[in-house]
Amino acid sequence: MNGVSAVFPAGIQLISPDADAAMAARQEMRELLHAHHLPEVTETDWPGMGPIHMRAYGLPPVLLQTWAPQHDTLKLRERLPVTADGEATALAREILAAMLVSPQGFQFTSVAALASHIRVRQHIAQAAKKTALAFKTEAAERPSCYWRDGGDEHGFILQPGRCLVEALIAATQPDASGRLYDFSCYRATEYVILLGIALELKAHHPGLLNDLQQLNENHAVRSGQFHEVYLVEYGSMAQPLPAHYYVPGDRLWFRNPDERSSDVMGYEGSWVIYMGGGLFSNFWQRDQPYTLESKAIEIYHWRDGAHTNAQGQWQMDENVVEAHVRQTCADPQAKAKVLKRMLRLRDPQGVYAEGGCIDSTREYPRCVSPQHCELVLPTYAALT
Incomplete structure (x- = not known):
């Protein structure tokens, strides 16, 4: 049942087998939200499911616009009210808040299952940071x-x-x-x-x-x-997630939209973990995690580092890529041009046209x- 529904109300959806279980789940959910300093939520009951009860939780429109306008979660952590929580607790809070603002609902059969899911995402994001x-x-x-x-x-x-x-x-x-x-x-x-x-x-x-x-x-x-x-x-390609919507613990793919350089093995695209706070994993230089913009600019310049060696095999010169990235980042007009090109939804598989590097989907455990x-x-x- 822990899937995503685009038909029911968005946010977090709790499915209960009967009215008594639904009332108990409602109280447990309120306690979970209060523990993470997120008491202000909307609750929507979904009718027409027979004995099954479904209640969806989301942020009120005012808070949604303040914390995650247009479902942009990249700055969610800094927009949430300041608390004295430690880093781990703040990460769990960001995960819960990001799920509440999802444009496609996350379904769970109990609050305990939701709490477990938050912990798994928390472990993934923390492990990605250390990798x-x-x-x-x-x-x-x-x-x-x-x-x-x-x-x-x-x-x-x-x-x-x-x-x-x-x-x-x-x-x-x-x-x-x-x-x-x-x-x-x-x-x-x-x-x-x-x-x-x-x-x-x-x-x-x-x-x-x-x-x-x-x-x-x-x-x-x-x-x-x-x-x-x-x-x-x-x-999905038919119903893509917003380009700036990510939940800590998500796995996602940034596509290389350049057909020529995507022939270099390992540079067809880039798989990363969203770690929260607007940062994506960089397993090769973990002290330099990516932002959405820095990742997009790096992938764009793979086209400049791609070349063939003496045996005719495609290779990537990372030094050339880094030089072009520095040059682009130092030129506001060039940077804006690259980001306009890259921060678009990617083309379908096998197509290299006007699409960017952003995938329509994410993955979670x-x-x-x-x-x-x-x-x-x-x-x-x-x-x-």
Whole structure:
């Protein structure tokens, strides 16, 4: 049920099986909002669902216009009222507020499931902030004390008996491992998301964590299967999300709209995690996270760094890209021209016309709370 509905009212939607459960959920929701200093919300009951009760929560129009005009959440954290909360609590509050202003509703079957979802997003955003990797499109490596290479069929799998949480941290966070490991940006987002899920399971759903542990000792869920197993996609080409709407913990793709430079392996686009506060992950230089504008400008100038080597293979010269980025950022007119071109909705797959780098969709993790768990893990025979 933890999906996105464009038919019902937007914001956060709580689905209850009967009137008594709906009343209890309403009180729990009010307590959750109060705990995050977000007491002013609208409540809308959705009729015509038989015994099922649905209540949608959103921000009043005045607050929506003040905090997230036109569903722009990039400055939401700084627009929320100041409190004495620490960074972690402020992040959770931003997540909840961003979901309340969603133009497409997030559905949950209980407040406990919503609270779990917020924690998972919080873990993902925090892990993305700590992640630093070596960018290699044709190579991959993991700390051998935690991982072993199961070949193309199985991917990197856990060494028997090693803790999944510790293994994911060792592979992605140099503060723990003391070194950088080779990743593509796509695979890196998978590890960060899986870590966020595993941290929630460790604290609140240990039985499912054990199942997840066993799965990763036998097989790595990757690429399209990772998307199908762990994630929910919201938005569409027909009903795109606003270009400035993001919730901390979202995974998203910025497309390279230049057909020539998109032939360079690893530069077809860029997968990132939205970390909140207007910042997107930069796994290669974590102390320099991207803003929406800086990411768009960098991708635009990939066209200037693309070239072929002596063997006729496409390559990217990052030094050339950085030089062009600096030049553009120093020229307000040039910067405005690039952003006008890039901050548009992307073209459909295979089309390179007038579209920009903005995707119509985002992705977020499936609900894993014991009260309502949507995560169904695949099964594989044990690898010998």
